[in-house]
Amino acid sequence: MDIRILLVEDDEHICNTVKTFLSEAGYKVDACIDGNEAHQKFFNNLYQLVILDIMLPGMSGHELLLEFRKLNNTPVLMMTALSDDENQIKAFDAEADDYVTKPFRIQLLLKRVEALLRRSGALAKEIRYSKLTLLPEDFKAVYGGVELPLTLKEFEILMLLVQGRGRTLSHEIILSRVWGYDFDGDGSTVHTHIKNLRAKMPENIIQTARGVGYRLVEETL
Template sequence: MTRGAVLVIEDDPDIASVLVDYLRRDGFQATHSSDGRQGLALAQRIRPDLVLLDVMLPGLDGMEILKAIRRDGETPVIMITARVEEVDRLLGLAMGADDYVCKPFSPREVLARVNAVLRRTRAGGAPPRTPLLLLDPARRQATLRGQPLELTRTEFELLQVLAKQPGRIYSRAQLLELAWPDSLDTSERAIDSHVKNLRKKFAAVDPAHEWIRAVYGVGFALESAEDGAA
């Protein structure tokens, strides 16, 4: 019994071969397409558990494929890109990409991302577990592993946005708009200072786990620990 079906839509044969090999060795049923239109048709036909999708493809580019997949359902999608421009990444996230991997990358990193996204998307059918991170919006209090986090009001509001969708990558502009929609004097760069303070407070309680992940050129995401978070 496989761990799930993953469709790799990637036109570079060497990259595709490595990804498929790693996925299969980790117990996944991996299928590959090197053409955008054929890849989309294959995704619609086999209904994979997750799609690894290159941005630049012949036939139909990855952004158009992502749009079509999102119109059709909620299949998790991890984008693979050699582009480093922020606009491409934010456009993909706004359209519903679950994560990004930038070339060049380690196949082990991609495999870790696949497993992380699948854990998140399958969590709805899992037995309930005691959350490691608890937020109390009424009192603006947060506890991590049962220990209170002494957060400022600003830090709590920022954490509350990140915690609504663990694993989702938010740009600084998105965090600014969602956490403080009425603020006129807060800059996007202030987000970095607040995130730095949050990381210190998380690390004081749980130094072994990186709870807030920085994605270069994009923004930040709250990462769940292996045994669950909320």
């Protein structure tokens, strides 16, 4: 599944340059220059990493980071011209994962992005969740040592739920991420695939948030 990054930077030249390099490195990048737009994008989509400026129109980077952390632990890399200790401490107190000051070498930024994704497990060849093991490169899922006979769409839904652990994913998010933004179907498509996915698993680890979407049950050892 593609690694998707949210880039929030109000300097259009820097924003376009970073987006180009990240895209060439194989990442899917959603870019915006406004804090309010970034807030909407984060809550309507699922990202594996956020690159966040501090001084933004609308909500500031500090405000956005606090809002993001209310929802999940997606890695956040602060990218800003504010190099003073106070702003760095404020960012880390709000649980930023890394901090880069401008100007910076784009190659160094790419290495930091890669390190954060590796640390979070987004680049892992094998992803574990309770009794479930996912092998993204082979599109295989193993539960309790037994491979599950999943279709590609079923695997992608399960992968999406694991990546968004701790978060309820709406029907709209699942549709857009698995089928694409231009898909003409509706929530019943997701419901049917979830039903089939549950039937193929020895235990049901997918909970329904009625009227909202789906989430994984709390992880157990």
